[in-house]
Amino acid sequence: MKGPVCEAKLGRRPIDLAVGAALAVSGLLTGMAYADEGGVSYWLPGRFSSLAATPQVPGWSMAAVYYHTSVSAFGTAAAAREIHVGRIPANVNVDLNLRLNAQADLMLLNPTYTFATPVLGGQLAIGVTGLFGRSSADLAGTLTTAIGPFAVTRTGSFGDSITSVGDLYPQATLKWNAGVHNFMTYVTGDIPVGAYSSTRLANLGIGHGAVDAGGGYTYFNPQAGHEFSAVAGFTYNFKNTDTQYQNGVDFHIDWGVSQFLSKQVFVGLVGYAYQQITDDSGQHPVLGGFRSRVLGVGPQVGVLFPVGDMQGYLNLKGYGEFAVENRPAGWNTWLTFSLSPMAPASTLTPARRLTTK
Template identity: 85%
Template sequence: MATAMLTMSVWSATVHADEGGVSYWLPGRFGSLAATPQVPGWSMAEVYYHTSVSAFGNAAAAREIQVGRIPAAVNVDLNLHLNAQADLVLLNPTYTFATPVLGAQLAIGVTGLFGRSSANLDGTLTAAVGPLAATRAGSFGDSITSVGDLYPQATLKWNAGVHNFMTYVTGDIPVGAYSPTRLANLGIGHAAIDGGGGYTYFNPQTGREFSAVAGFTYNFKDQDTQYQNGIDFHLDWGASQFLSKQFFVGLVGYAYQQVTDDFGQHPILGGFRSRVLGVGPQIGFLFPVGDMQGYLNLKGYGEFAAENRPAGWNTWLTFSISPMAPTTVASTRRPITK
């Protein structure tokens, strides 16, 4: 169950930070029960993700500079507004091994996505070269329906009673629909690698749970634009209370902060370090599907304190099927596996 609940993620290239307001890591990828070990075997998770964001200032200007190919030698004054939306479906097959690795449970998987992304940019641009200046006002939009990049992931998880620990590594294989001159994309145009660790406290007797996962992203250079995003730090967290053995409610949140400058950006953007915070509610329900375990989760985030990136709100609807725990295990871990 938690494989789907906690490791699904979305990367929508029209709506998040770094080059042109786009980053590899989507805050909210991890949540409650992130570090708890799972039942060995195959699992499959499907996620419907919707987001709606907007941006002013540098976050909107960066998109105009990118798609308009404004060179560094040109002085610009931009008064722009960006709106973007995405509706995506993600598939995440994962295999959890029964044989321990370094005393931990190893799981590997890959996420692929399909969907639609759209964006609109409107406002005024003034460009000057020496004494010559030109002003342009208007708007333009773009949309795409296609497939996105691929995102492999491996995790190791350790359990010690109510305490659970994990480490993970993931990354971006840039095979999705992407063009540096297009306002809306479903790929980011460059490779990335991300790693980190997490902790979950879960007490089956009280039904109380808290999880936090932190990590760093290293971005490789976009060969089409010669732009390289800086290093990003992210923290995802979730807290929940089981009201029964099958149903829980709680809160989720995230913090995202770019810690080094971008390279190759227009001088008007400066270091273009991005930041955002988000928080929102979640509910979850566990139920049998034949001899398998079903799981349904709905969570949403409202974003605030954004800098150099679009911000708004997003929702995740997750459905997963995974192996059912043996009866001897279910009596002590039922809130996780039943």
């Protein structure tokens, strides 16, 4: 992992911090009915984006991410959440006209340590992300339930909100460099210690553990400023012991493409695809297997700048969702600020430096 191309990339470490900090958003939207149990998935699409697999500067770094999302759902995707919180039994016949609206405003903090000593010929980094913030959701409409010959119609609404802390999300990555080609593998997961109740419409934890692993690739030509990244993985969910429910296996891929306009500024596009590939199981899988799918795409812009003897990085990206199945559609934005060690000036070719004196 030596050479001028690799060493030039070390100055781009702040971009990778957006990845680590974003990992903690998994499961934040329990009240937002995304997928799986009651419409909630561990994986939050959009965690990875540009330069995900590039090398890093060894040492401690810190990233902070402000995340906002607003989504809505109709029909069965909304009914799944009402069934999950116990407002109607899961074994009745349902004719519904429901709408779910949900929002979240969250702050994520992600300390990460990157080792200087190679591991398996690659660069090892470990970190953990914690979060705090507010999640809210409301459900409204008309619901008709039938048990045998009897039918009951109900019209109304109810809502819920919570401001607290969420689960913890550890992560480890290994990265390798070969000229303009970069490769990575990662493993992360959910430690379910955040605010959660199976009877609440809004939560900041998901109520069960999860393990997620995968790999990625980044093409980066620092001379031309061209970059493309893609990271794919699978999530295995453990059983929720409060509900005896287990989510299916999820597949996801995040991607980013960017063009550097200067040594400090880049613009581009980001996107994701998410697909649940096995059915839910457990006490009464809501609405059958309830497999979900979503695609998202949007713009991004990033700026690198010195902060004393550290490297600062600011990134703004947003996604609009479409092709949604069994989960709400909406939009989300990520604002990332990070600080990391500055690459030593002696290791960088001046034409490839990302900071100015």
